Amino acid sequence: MNRTKRLLEIIRLIKNNRISSQEELLEMLVKNGYNFTQATLSRDLRLLKAGKISDNEKGYIYMLPGEITDNIFSGENLDDTITRGILSIDYSGNMAVIKTMPGFASGIALRIDGIKAFEILGTIAGDDTILVIAREGISRQALHRVLTTAIPGGVKS
Amino acid sequence: MNRTKRLLEIIRLIKNNRISSQEELLEMLVKNGYNFTQATLSRDLRLLKAGKISDNEKGYIYMLPGEITDNIFSGENLDDTITRGILSIDYSGNMAVIKTMPGFASGIALRIDGIKAFEILGTIAGDDTILVIAREGISRQALHRVLTTAIPGGVKS
DNA sequence: ATCCTAAATGCATATTTATGCATCATGAAT
DNA sequence: ATTCATGATGCATAAATATGCATTTAGGAT
Numbered sequence: 332m333n334r335t336k337r338l339l340e341i342i343r344l345i346k347n348n349r350i351s352s353q354e355e356l357l358e359m360l361v362k363n364g365y366n367f368t369q370a371t372l373s374r375d376l377r378l379l380k381a382g383k384i385s386d387n388e389k390g391y392i393y394m395l396p397g398e399i400t401d402n403i404f405s406g407e408n409l410d411d412t413i414t415r416g417i418l419s420i421d422y423s424g425n426m427a428v429i430k431t432m433p434g435f436a437s438g439i440a441l442r443i444d445g446i447k448a449f450e451i452l453g454t455i456a457g458d459d460t461i462l463v464i465a466r467e468g469i470s471r472q473a474l475h476r477v478l479t480t481a482i483p484g485g486v487k488s
Numbered sequence: 489m490n491r492t493k494r495l496l497e498i499i500r501l502i503k504n505n506r507i508s509s510q511e512e513l514l515e516m517l518v519k520n521g522y523n524f525t526q527a528t529l530s531r532d533l534r535l536l537k538a539g540k541i542s543d544n545e546k547g548y549i550y551m552l553p554g555e556i557t558d559n560i561f562s563g564e565n566l567d568d569t570i571t572r573g574i575l576s577i578d579y580s581g582n583m584a585v586i587k588t589m590p591g592f593a594s595g596i597a598l599r600i601d602g603i604k605a606f607e608i609l610g611t612i613a614g615d616d617t618i619l620v621i622a623r624e625g626i627s628r629q630a631l632h633r634v635l636t637t638a639i640p641g642g643v644k645s
Numbered sequence: 646a647t648c649c650t651a652a653a654t655g656c657a658t659a660t661t662t663a664t665g666c667a668t669c670a671t672g673a674a675t
Numbered sequence: 676a677t678t679c680a681t682g683a684t685g686c687a688t689a690a691a692t693a694t695g696c697a698t699t700t701a702g703g704a705t
Binding site: 334367368370371374390 | 682683684685686687693
């Protein structure tokens with residue numbers, strides 16, 4: 332039983348494809364070695380808060396909450412600022428502690444919240460420190476990958 | 489036979505309400521004097537490129553392209569928001585992560601601190617997130633019970 | 646007016662998604 | 676270890692949504 336892994340795969344598939352039905356998505360997952368039913372997939376999608384939005388090519392496709400708000404925070408100038416604002420990322424237990432330049436923490440936390448990553452339960456920002464709490468079962472590597480994705484330009488960890 | 493007028497009414501209804509099914513929407517429209525069937529409504533919604541997105545209260549609701557981002561906060565009256573301000577509670581390890589509407593975290597954390605529960609070591613509040621750290625050995629269920637007590641009527645998870 | 650065409654709609658039904666219930670797995674409490 | 680509670684899942688089916696086809700409607704063109 333590996334629900335977390337399956338959910339992450341579902342996220343990946345939705346992000347990288349235009350999927351217009353659960354049947355279609357299920358087929359992909361089965362092809363990738365997962366074995367379960369549409370009923371479970373329906374529940375998975377609800378967990379991920381996936382929605383269906385209009386698409387020119389395929390009528391309607393699934394999307395994840397993060398994909399919508401994403402571009403709001405993804406201004407190029409902002410990216411540079413954020414990258415430079417981050418001083419370090421360290422891990423402890425299922426948390427990451429991000430040190431930033433004074434005053435940058437809340438802005439960067441906003442950015443991290445913006446991607447609405449399944450792996451991240453939430454963030455709390457002070458003035459120059461952010462605490463990122465990972466969902467249970469998420470590995471340090473996975474968390475780190477999500478964070479570096481959220482913060483373009485990469486980080487020297 | 490005034491499709492345009494009907495479409496505008498549909499837009500108005502979707503913008504001002506949280507509608508979770510065509511049946512529900514159709515009922516409203518019929519009550520407003522329109523007379524047609526679900527089949528037509530389905531076609532109307534496709535025309536408007538309406539989509540369905542996740543909603544905390546009603547599961548999934550219809551939305552129109554463009555007003556995607558403001559859906560979470562629309563239609564809330566700010567009076568009973570202390571409880572309504574809570575969007576979700578998740579658990580990881582011996583912590584709970586409470587997501588709130590922006591700005592409400594500290595107020596709600598204050599309330600949680602107020603009950604001085606033995607089970608809770610402390611809370612940290614950002615702008616829209618609260619981290620609740622449980623005493624060692626406290627089960628997730630116990631923590632959840634304490635929190636639901638601290639926040640009457642606030643949580644359904 | 647008559648005819649023609651394209652859009653709009655209803656009806657019946659297909660397709661898609663959600664869910665009640667039973668079962669099995671997992672982990673905590675005793 | 677045993678009992679209990681909780682969560683995850685499948686199965687069967689309900690609920691929700693989309694659609695093929697026939698019919699009607701609204702404008703034009705003659």
